[in-house]
Amino acid sequence: MENIQVAVRIRPDPEPSIWAIHDQHIFLNNQMRKPPNGQGRTTFAFDHCFSQDSKNADIYSKEVKSLVLGSTNGINGTIFLYGQTGSGKTFTMLGKENDEGVLLQSFKDLFAKIEADLNKTYVLRCSYFEIYNEQIFDLLKPSSKLQETLQVNEDQKKEFYVKGLIEQSVSSINEIFEVLKRGEINRHYAQTAMNHNSSRSHAIFRLQVQSITNNFIRQYRREQSQHKFPTLEQLEAENNQLKGAMVTESVLNFVDLAGSEKVSNHFEDAEIQDTNRRVKEGQYINKSLFFLTQVIYLKAEDKGHVPFRNSSLTKILKSSLDGSSRTLIILCINAAALHFDYSISTLRFGMNAKKIETKVLANINYQNDDEALKILLSDYEKKLHDFEKIRVEEKEGFEQQLNQLQIENQSLQNRISTQNAENFKCIPKLYKEPTWADRFKHDFHCDGAGDILVTNTKVKKPPQHDCQGKLVLNALKASEQNRKTLLSNYEVVKKQYLQLNEYYNQSTLRLQQQNEQIQCLNLQYNKLYSYASEMKQQLNFDVKQLENQELEQMISFYQSQLLKLQIEQQARGQSMDQKKQYDVEQFRLVDQKEDVVDVQQYQQIDLDEIMQSNMVNVEMVKEKEEDHQNQSVESEEFFKIEFPTYLHHSNNFTKQTMNETASQLTVQDLSEINFKNVLQSFISEMDVLQPSVSTHHKNNSTSCNKKQTAKYKTPDKLKKQSTSQTTIRGKQNIEPTRQSFNNIPKPKVRPRQNGNANEELSMLLNNTEMSKN
Numbered sequence: 043m044e045n046i047q048v049a050v051r052i053r054p055d056p057e058p059s060i061w062a063i064h065d066q067h068i069f070l071n072n073q074m075r076k077p078p079n080g081q082g083r084t085t086f087a088f089d090h091c092f093s094q095d096s097k098n099a100d101i102y103s104k105e106v107k108s109l110v111l112g113s114t115n116g117i118n119g120t121i122f123l124y125g126q127t128g129s130g131k132t133f134t135m136l137g138k139e140n141d142e143g144v145l146l147q148s149f150k151d152l153f154a155k156i157e158a159d160l161n162k163t164y165v166l167r168c169s170y171f172e173i174y175n176e177q178i179f180d181l182l183k184p185s186s187k188l189q190e191t192l193q194v195n196e197d198q199k200k201e202f203y204v205k206g207l208i209e210q211s212v213s214s215i216n217e218i219f220e221v222l223k224r225g226e227i228n229r230h231y232a233q234t235a236m237n238h239n240s241s242r243s244h245a246i247f248r249l250q251v252q253s254i255t256n257n258f259i260r261q262y263r264r265e266q267s268q269h270k271f272p273t274l275e276q277l278e279a280e281n282n283q284l285k286g287a288m289v290t291e292s293v294l295n296f297v298d299l300a301g302s303e304k305v306s307n308h309f310e311d312a313e314i315q316d317t318n319r320r321v322k323e324g325q326y327i328n329k330s331l332f333f334l335t336q337v338i339y340l341k342a343e344d345k346g347h348v349p350f351r352n353s354s355l356t357k358i359l360k361s362s363l364d365g366s367s368r369t370l371i372i373l374c375i376n377a378a379a380l381h382f383d384y385s386i387s388t389l390r391f392g393m394n395a396k397k398i399e400t401k402v403l404a405n406i407n408y409q410n411d412d413e414a415l416k417i418l419l420s421d422y423e424k425k426l427h428d429f430e431k432i433r434v435e436e437k438e439g440f441e442q443q444l445n446q447l448q449i450e451n452q453s454l455q456n457r458i459s460t461q462n463a464e465n466f467k468c469i470p471k472l473y474k475e476p477t478w479a480d481r482f483k484h485d486f487h488c489d490g491a492g493d494i495l496v497t498n499t500k501v502k503k504p505p506q507h508d509c510q511g512k513l514v515l516n517a518l519k520a521s522e523q524n525r526k527t528l529l530s531n532y533e534v535v536k537k538q539y540l541q542l543n544e545y546y547n548q549s550t551l552r553l554q555q556q557n558e559q560i561q562c563l564n565l566q567y568n569k570l571y572s573y574a575s576e577m578k579q580q581l582n583f584d585v586k587q588l589e590n591q592e593l594e595q596m597i598s599f600y601q602s603q604l605l606k607l608q609i610e611q612q613a614r615g616q617s618m619d620q621k622k623q624y625d626v627e628q629f630r631l632v633d634q635k636e637d638v639v640d641v642q643q644y645q646q647i648d649l650d651e652i653m654q655s656n657m658v659n660v661e662m663v664k665e666k667e668e669d670h671q672n673q674s675v676e677s678e679e680f681f682k683i684e685f686p687t688y689l690h691h692s693n694n695f696t697k698q699t700m701n702e703t704a705s706q707l708t709v710q711d712l713s714e715i716n717f718k719n720v721l722q723s724f725i726s727e728m729d730v731l732q733p734s735v736s737t738h739h740k741n742n743s744t745s746c747n748k749k750q751t752a753k754y755k756t757p758d759k760l761k762k763q764s765t766s767q768t769t770i771r772g773k774q775n776i777e778p779t780r781q782s783f784n785n786i787p788k789p790k791v792r793p794r795q796n797g798n799a800n801e802e803l804s805m806l807l808n809n810t811e812m813s814k815n
């Protein structure tokens with residue numbers, strides 16, 4: 043026989059504690075030697091007393107651990123957490139992040155031992171349910187079926203069991219954590235959706251531990267699915283190995299009882315509007331706790347019949363209180379004086395429970411004969427079959443739930459899509475694609491900017507009750523993430539656009555400045571060009587003047603030579619006839635044979651023109667005359683001695699025109715256009731004047747040699763024509779070529795300098811010169 047283990051734990055409180063602990067005793071401290079009501083016992087002795095500084099780990103290691111591990115040997119165990127609301131029952135059971143509850147520590151130790159035990163194979167099944175207002179709710183059911191209540195039935199062995207309770211098979215610590223988590227979520231959901239108050243219900247987590255010593259089973263389980271157990275036939279096939287097997291079965295109950303405070307307490311709570319509901323809750327709680335206390339009291343006093351059937355709680359806990367179970371009650375009390383009455387009540391309950399003795403027996407079956415083993419395995423298989431059936435039902439329920447969630451998820455996805463579409467409709471087009479007109483206007487294009495559609499409105503979150511599926515939450519998160527990404531992309535592109543815009547503005551400014559500079563340079567260039575043109579004009583004028591002077595000098599020189607020659611001819615008059623004398627006066631030497639024709643021709647020539655247009659190459663004449671003297675009369679050749687008549691004409695004309703032009707230039711605007719106009723008019727005048735000169739010559743030289751017209755042609759034409767001289771009347775007409783003309787010694791002429799003036803202007807001037815020449 044073994045007494046129920048009872049421990050007490052004081053919850054830490056900001057208020058000073060009225061309780062003190064010494065060893066296994068808890069009593070009122072010095073400040074409160076006497077109880078407030080002045081009566082009753084104030085010192086209690088329990089198996090363990092835990093102060094406010096105690097941790098869950100302390101309670102687990104000293105009280106809970108041995109009880110939990112005993113289940114692996116087939117010993118049932120039950121842990122009650124009894125106490126007033128807010129006294130720390132749930133904290134002790136489930137704990138917090140930094141102080142793990144006794145339940146989680148139990149799981150860890152249990153699985154650690156199971157994994158370390160290589161001689162047994164364990165089957166663990168767990169269930170989680172709550173008793174609220176005497177109704178049983180399975181917390182492992184799908185949320186849609188949470189409202190279904192379960193009944194407590196009695197089997198053939200007069201044992202109570204909850205019919206239809208889900209027994210979830212677990213094979214690892216993670217799986218059992220998942221089951222616990224699912225139960226807690228449903229408990230919370232029931233609290234809100236079904237108006238349950240978790241603190242007003244008794245929560246029971248039950249763990250069935252079965253083990254069998256058989257290596258075959260272990261190997262079989264490892265090879266097969268973890269949830270499948272070998273069939274009886276398979277076990278019989280290995281019958282020899284099963285002989286002598288030990289089978290253990292045990293149940294661990296973790297019971298978080300509802301608060302044990304008085305019902306009247308709820309009446310006084312002014313904030314609670316639904317008084318009737320609270321009254322009903324309190325009544326049921328007190329009723330179940332009363333029956334629990336009664337059962338414990340009767341068991342402790344050992345006074346005959348114990349009424350376990352009075353409440354669901356006592357029915358469920360019967361095996362723990364009446365049978366072979368090892369039971370632990372952890373009393374939770376508040377430290378403050380305010381809760382003294384409730385604390386005393388709790389401690390008294392513990393003192394009664396402490397008296398209860400239970401026959402702690404291990405549920406072990408030693409099977410040495412085949413028949414007994416078959417019966418055991420048959421029973422075992424039946425349980426497993428039921429378990430599999432439940433699993434199938436559960437699976438179907440989950441699948442239905444999954445389908446429903448998928449449908450809900452799909453509808454939510456549709457809503458999100460619709461919402462997104464509406465959002466995008468509302469989005470302003472932040473970046474307007476520039477038109478071609480804009481691009482030409484600004485000469486600016488931002489490649490790759492494109493259209494960016496960004497919403498500034500957050501995606502509306504659906505109501506809380508719609509968010510049952512993780513997919514929905516993920517979709518919302520993804521949508522939000524997309525929105526953030528779009529916004530960040532938009533910011534980047536916007537920044538680039540602003541930078542490009544800034545660059546464009548700067549470029550435009552630079553362009554304007556450069557245009558202004560170009561205009562200034564153009565102005566300067568025009569001024570310089572005008573100045574250069576003027577200078578060149580002046581230079582050409584000077585040169586022309588100089589040339590004219592030189593030519594005048596040359597003419598004077600040749601005239602003097604002619605006079606000299608004439609004098610010489612006169613001096614040699616004996617050898618020259620009268621006609622030749624006459625010709626000489628006309629500055630022409632004529633063959634006697636051609637005197638008639640020549641005289642006629644010469645008579646038509648104006649003397650002045652002859653004087654101006656014929657030039658005697660003194661050296662040539664001398665040479666020819668010498669040759670003439672040396673040769674026969676018949677071989678004497680006619681030499682036409684020409685003097686460039688146009689020099690006289692053009693010289694005079696040029697002088698006059700250039701003087702006029704210079705005077706015009708001084709008074710007129712020197713801009714390029716005016717300058718060109720002046721030149722054009724100048725050239726036009728030249729063109730007008732030249733034909734008259736040419737005509738004049740033609741008229742006066744019709745009988746003369748036609749080659750005289752070459753005087754007004756370009757040097758190239760002149761040269762060409764000179765090279766194509768033909769013989770007249772069988773006699774070679776030898777005309778002084780340009781070369782021969784150049785051989786005439788001339789006064790040195792200053793070379794014409796074109797300078798660096800504009801080329802077009804040079805061309806014009808050159809053409810003008812050519813025309814003049």
Ligand SMILES: Nc1ncnc2c1ncn2[C@@H]1O[C@H](COP(=O)(O)OP(=O)(O)OP(=O)(O)O)[C@@H](O)[C@H]1O
Pocket residue numbers: 052053054125126127128129130131132133134240241242299300301374
């Ligand atoms: N030992 C402790 N150390 C620190 N905080 C504690 C401790 N015990 C309880 N608390 C805190 O006190 C509050 C109430 O505790 P808890 O919910 O466990 O009480 P309860 O007895 O389960 O109440 P109810 O019967 O209403 O469910 C919780 O916030 C819990 O975190």
